Amino acid sequence: MIENIQYNTERNKLIIPEYGRHLQKMVDHAIAIEDEAERNKVAKAIIDVMGNLNPHLRDVADFKHKLWDQLFIISDFKLDVDSPFDKPTREELAEKPERLPYPQNFPKYRFYGNNIKRMIDVALRWEEGDLKQALIVTIANHMKKCFLNWNKDTVDDAVIFRHLYELSDGGIDITTHDLELTDSSKLMSAKSRQNTNKPHSNKSYSHRSSNKNTNRKKY
Known part of the structure; x- marks a missing residue:
């Protein structure tokens, strides 16, 4: 068997x-x-x-x-x-599927994120003019904000300009321009205001409600 x-x-x-x-x-x-x-x-x-x-x-x-x-x-x-x-x-x-494009990272400055690199690539394709200059300033200010999120102290604008130059492979050079970015204290205060505007838990209300229930007369 x-x-x-x-x-x-x-x-x-x-x-x-x-x-x-x-x-x-x-x-x-x-x-x-x-x-x-x-x-x-x-x-x-x-x-x-x-x-x-x-x-x-x-x-x-x-x-x-x-x-x-x-x-x-x-x-x-x-x-x-x-x-x-x-x-x-x-x-x-x-048949093997097509290889998916992996997002390019920059370990040296990864605190900026991939979106910054995409914004820089868009700026490089724009024609010279006021709009492009405004976009570059916006990118630089956003980079400064990202840097402050990583290093909550202060950062010199020249550091941001140098990083922008490196990430754009030399395509965006504002290191010699007389340009001032938004002050670090203003960027940090804007962030703190966003945090304070977040909805808080309703613990105090629930605590008062529980007190009311305990003070009710029991029959």
């Missing part, structure tokens, strides 16, 4: 293990059916079983399409049936 025991290590590998071995056997049976009409009938029955195994996905868009794709994948693309959708190919399954 022990000789009839089958171990998973001795069985064929499941292509999509989530569906289990019984469904894999059903697909293998469908592949072996010679009659085309009967094979199509069995394939549709297998699709219904797969749908019952995933009832939470019935409202998902292209649910049936995904089931048919998975059916062909489970059959190792050997199942020859009529599908209401385009049949997937082995090449499409093996």
Whole structure:
């Protein structure tokens, strides 16, 4: 009797293990059916079983399409049936997705964030004029604010100008300009006002309410 025991290590590998071995056997049976009409009938029955195994996905868009794709994948693309959708190919399954662009970081000045770099790139594309100059000043002031968030003391404008020059690869040079950024104290006070304007918890009200409840006369 022990000789009839089958171990998973001795069985064929499941292509999509989530569906289990019984469904894999059903697909293998469908592949072996010679009659085309009967094979199509069995394939549709297998699709219904797969749908019952995933009832939470019935409202998902292209649910049936995904089931048919998975059916062909489970059959190792050997199942020859009529599908209401385009049949997937082995090449499409093996195709690697395109590499996603990873945001460029600047570890030396990462306290400025990636948005500063994007703003600098936009400024470099603008034509020379008052608008570009105003944008550069805005960027420099924002850099100063970011710097103060990291180092809550003070910073010389020349440091910001030098960092802006480095981040723009020399495209924006205001180190020699007679330009003054917003004072550090004003930037920090603006930040403190934002913090004080945040809604506070209603602890005092709840405390007063609890006192009222305790002072009520009990009957």
